[in-house]
Amino acid sequence: MDELELLKQGWKRQEDVLPKLSYKEIYQMILKKSSSIVKWIFVISIIEFLLWASLDIIFRVTGVHAEVEKESMGTFSLIASILSYVILIYFIIRFYLNYKKIQSTDSTKVLMENIIRTRRTVKQYIWINISFFATLMFGTTLYMVFFTEEFQKNGGGETPIWLIIVVTLITIGVFVGIIALFYRLIYGILTRRLKRNYKELEKLEI
Template identity: 55%
Template sequence: MDELELLKKDWKNRDSELPKLSYNEIYKMILKKSSSIVKWIFLISVIEFVLWSSIDIMVRLSGEYDDLEILGLENFSVISTILSYGILIYFIVRFYINYKNIKTTDSASVLMKNILNTRKTVKQYVWVNISFLSLTTLVVIMYMTFYTDTYEAQSADQNIPLYVVIITSVLVLAVFIGLLALLYRVVYGILTRRLKKNYQELQKLEV
């Protein structure tokens, strides 16, 4: 049994006293735990931004993006990269604002609202990232299929029907997106579940 549970048990057993001090102690502990969780969400998003940026820079320096110029996708690559950075920065700022809001919360009702807002932001972050990555990759696949002979040449070289090459590419994308979604679910899911538990504890306090 953790310290919060012990305090709650002690508070419930002290019926002869108004639980003013104990209530405040429990609330402050929930506030501290929630603030710490949201801080970790913010830090993980910053780490993710640095990681993706580093990968992008290394790939560009290695010359892997030269093929995109040949295919006529250079402008699309630049625009999609700017948009992806913009999305990451936007949510990093929102996570930081959520952290500051929770850290300075002075009532249980407001803290509950901030916890819900944070969980909503995390869900939006995950779905927007996955949707954007899926959309941009599908656009590249469609462009290569209908406006270049890349897939057709590949299927001819390997003696494989064109539709098989396309379906394989889509399936590989689906597997990658699935693994990314699983990673997000594990990393951010653990933190949001802890926030949900704190929210439920606050609901009990408010009864």
């Protein structure tokens, strides 16, 4: 008997020994993994919310916020803070609802739809946050240049507007890149795992 036949017999014996999982058992495993991933997305979003809230409190305690108000930016800062909190709370609620939906899923098709919905929600969250951050930075610069007296008093009027805008855009690009990398590392890993689960569910449906 040649070596190939021996290998074939070995594989056959291994297949006989390995446990054969049923459709329901495989589905339950994927459901459990998907539920755990979405739970982590929800938890991370809460941690992010607490982080930003903590920074806001630190700025107020250390007097940084008071300095912003002195520069006639109190209203602008308040509106920006409210919008950021609204965005975070809105997506935290959506992540929680996605988690509850996946937990109560009772069919492969519905679970696949919930996975797609969750991945779409995460992508929306990332792009909205990045867009909001970039718009906020650019808007803050324009507000300081055109609507604060302190900027003009400190010699800001001598600096060309185009130079300020170019430097601002470069700075925004750097920060957006850092934030995008952070989101890709944290949320990207989780959404890729969800995608793998989705593909496993597709095989079950075949």
